[in-house]
Amino acid sequence: MATYDVIVIGAGPGGYVCAIRCAQLGLKTACVEGRETLGGTCLNVGCIPSKAMLHASEMYHEAHAHFDEMGLVGAKPSVDLPKMLTYKQSTVDTNTKGIEFLFKKNKVDWLKGWGTLAGKGQVKVGGEIHQAKHIVIATGSEAATLPGIEVDEERVVTSTGALELSKVPKRMTVIGAGVIGLELGSVYARLGSEVTVVEFLDHITPGMDGEVQKTVQRMLKKQGLTFVMGAAVQSVEKLKSKLKVTYKSRKDNAETTLDADVVLVATGRRPYTDGLGLAEAGVEMTDRGMIKTDAHLRTNIDSIWALGDVVAGPMLAHKAEDEGMAVAESIAGQKGHVNYNVIPGVIYTAPEVATVGQTEEQLKDEGRKYKTGKFPFMGNARAKSHFAGDGFVKILADAETDRILGAHIIGPMAGDLIHEICVAMEFGAAAEDLARTCHAHPTFSEAVREAALACGDGAIHA
Ligand code: FAD
Numbered sequence: 001m002a003t004y005d006v007i008v009i010g011a012g013p014g015g016y017v018c019a020i021r022c023a024q025l026g027l028k029t030a031c032v033e034g035r036e037t038l039g040g041t042c043l044n045v046g047c048i049p050s051k052a053m054l055h056a057s058e059m060y061h062e063a064h065a066h067f068d069e070m071g072l073v074g075a076k077p078s079v080d081l082p083k084m085l086t087y088k089q090s091t092v093d094t095n096t097k098g099i100e101f102l103f104k105k106n107k108v109d110w111l112k113g114w115g116t117l118a119g120k121g122q123v124k125v126g127g128e129i130h131q132a133k134h135i136v137i138a139t140g141s142e143a144a145t146l147p148g149i150e151v152d153e154e155r156v157v158t159s160t161g162a163l164e165l166s167k168v169p170k171r172m173t174v175i176g177a178g179v180i181g182l183e184l185g186s187v188y189a190r191l192g193s194e195v196t197v198v199e200f201l202d203h204i205t206p207g208m209d210g211e212v213q214k215t216v217q218r219m220l221k222k223q224g225l226t227f228v229m230g231a232a233v234q235s236v237e238k239l240k241s242k243l244k245v246t247y248k249s250r251k252d253n254a255e256t257t258l259d260a261d262v263v264l265v266a267t268g269r270r271p272y273t274d275g276l277g278l279a280e281a282g283v284e285m286t287d288r289g290m291i292k293t294d295a296h297l298r299t300n301i302d303s304i305w306a307l308g309d310v311v312a313g314p315m316l317a318h319k320a321e322d323e324g325m326a327v328a329e330s331i332a333g334q335k336g337h338v339n340y341n342v343i344p345g346v347i348y349t350a351p352e353v354a355t356v357g358q359t360e361e362q363l364k365d366e367g368r369k370y371k372t373g374k375f376p377f378m379g380n381a382r383a384k385s386h387f388a389g390d391g392f393v394k395i396l397a398d399a400e401t402d403r404i405l406g407a408h409i410i411g412p413m414a415g416d417l418i419h420e421i422c423v424a425m426e427f428g429a430a431a432e433d434l435a436r437t438c439h440a441h442p443t444f445s446e447a448v449r450e451a452a453l454a455c456g457d458g459a460i461h462a
Pocket residue numbers: 009010011012013014015016032033034035039040041042043045046047048050113114115116138139140141159160180272274275276307308309310315316317318319320348
């Protein structure tokens with residue numbers, strides 16, 4: 001029986017970061033992972049492969065949309081999907097092997113197999129019992145499919161199957177206009193599929209700023225995606241030559257049928273805790289199937305911690321990573337802390353969408369007095385030269401103190417631009433602090449400064 005200070009179950013971004021940080025803080029650490037490769041959902045079937053497919057399909061679109069205009073002439077590229085999948089897989093492999101290297105470098109033992117809680121301070125992996133002073137559960141999430149709709153990962157797929165399709169479908173129906181639906185819907189629309197997104201609510205990307213929701217939907221429509229809003233999918237019938245998707249309008253209960261070659265079910269994810277033995281160990285769960293923790297990510301059982309997608313909060317890799325570091329620090333006797341008010345969210349469509357902090361709707365609900373500084377990318381020289389003038393930066397600041405409360409960006413590199421606002425928020429900055437910071441010209445980030453200026457005496461280029 002091996003004895004550790006910490007055993008982490010699950011090697012996704014939450015688990016592997018926690019394990020590495022524990023080892024860096026001098027704790028003898030092991031990480032249990034049942035998959036063949038490390039990195040969890042994110043590296044194997046999530047963030048990384050989806051971004052590779054988004055990048056490749058965006059390059060393809062760019063070559064057709066703008067190359068000619070920039071004087072780049074010649075034969076236009078065509079799509080070789082199997083080759084694109086090879087590129088995607090090689091991106092995944094380099095990253096998962098990278099984590100293996102980091103485990104070795106930091107002396108984290110990888111216990112290969114599925115772990116089960118096996119009594120106080122014990123984890124069973126493949127018939128062997130390992131002892132630890134602390135156990136961290138970081139077992140992630142799985143796709144939440146719809147009742148009555150049978151996923152086969154070939155014709156009716158979750159994101160995992162959608163990242164492995166053998167050919168570009170002629171017609172794709174996406175159920176759910178959330179992050180996965182919009183990202184993978186964009187990939188296949190660019191590669192030539194007719195994509196129809198069926199969404200239960202009357203708006204896309206629930207929880208995002210309303211103005212952002214409307215603008216993104218308009219932009220994606222322009223890119224060829226069709227949206228059916230306020231509709232609940234009833235069934236997907238598998239015929240030999242096609243799939244028949246039936247949905248019901250929430251307004252008048254009218255039923256409509258759509259034909260598709262592939263259906264992507266993208267209706268959210270749920271925590272994954274199968275086979276862990278949580279009930280036997282007495283670990284408390286929430287009504288929504290998540291592991292219940294206190295503010296420091298401790299469960300009700302002494303020395304068992306939980307983090308990432310398996311606990312409350314946004315299901316995001318960077319949130320899981322931050323929690324991984326915080327738990328490691330708490331176990332090591334330091335003051336682990338996650339600032340949940342400053343967790344950015346990014347949708348990697350083209351243009352990207354990035355948001356942090358509060359939305360206008362939330363501020364209105366709270367009755368808070370705020371001001372809005374907005375700047376369109378049309379006023380940004382760099383964006384215009386990149387055919388990326390669509391979109392805007394919007395900064396919301398307290399009406400009296402000028403402190404930044406939230407920011408919402410649609411535009412080029414939005415996922416990177418958001419971070420200067422995150423740093424500013426972490427430091428409790430006012431919009432004026434951003435506005436007075438010199439920004440290099442010509443950069444996309446000047447649009448952030450201009451939005452900050454617009455919170456005060458006004459933007460220059462709008
Ligand atoms: P996971 O990454 O799910 O890892 C958990 C690991 O635990 C898995 O490898 C699993 O095999 C293992 N495990 C489970 N049970 C056991 C057991 N009993 N024993 C041993 N091992 C076990 N987030 C972003 O921030 N940015 C993105 O761009 C992004 N893109 C995404 C795209 C897609 C298509 C999907 C599906 C998700 C995406 N996400 C993205 C979400 C992100 O992947 C998750 O939030 C993140 O992976 C959660 O990390 P985690 O460590 O909590 O769990």
